Amino acid sequence: MIVRNLSDANQTKRRIVSPDGNWESTRLLLKEDQMGFSFHITTIYEGADFQMHYQNHLESVYCIAGEGEVETLADGKKYPINPGTVYILDKHDKHILRAHKEMTMACVFNPPLNGKETHNAEGAYALEAEGIAE
Ligand code: 9YT
Numbered sequence: 001m002i003v004r005n006l007s008d009a010n011q012t013k014r015r016i017v018s019p020d021g022n023w024e025s026t027r028l029l030l031k032e033d034q035m036g037f038s039f040h041i042t043t044i045y046e047g048a049d050f051q052m053h054y055q056n057h058l059e060s061v062y063c064i065a066g067e068g069e070v071e072t073l074a075d076g077k078k079y080p081i082n083p084g085t086v087y088i089l090d091k092h093d094k095h096i097l098r099a100h101k102e103m104t105m106a107c108v109f110n111p112p113l114n115g116k117e118t119h120n121a122e123g124a125y126a127l128e129a130e131g132i133a134e
Helices: none
Strands: 015-017 023-029 038-044 049-052 058-072 077-081 086-089 095-110
Antiparallel strands (some): 023 038, 058 077, 058 086
């Protein structure tokens, strides 16, 4: 069994701060754990408004706290996000995420992240990013 604690993980390389200033994420479970998915607790900072397109990954995002919206670019639909909302990018949907208030999200990625991923110009994560090992 694997047991980890968010406060402890925040003090390690599991915590990644996005260079674009929109979010930070602590990756509690990664590819090296060999579970077939990764699990992250992500903070989207208040006022963040940015586009993503996970061409290489499927992602589920559950809102624990905060308030915002997600917009799918293909059809222009906007969905409010509140605690209890989950959005599931089952079609590698290109989307915009907006945080009206700081949001705390639990995120699952398949395939799992390696650890150091941040978004490329298209808002995707590369499949072969660096891991967190020393
Ligand atoms: C909600 C979302 O997609 N945020 C991007 C960060 C991602 N969850 C990560 O890198 O951990």
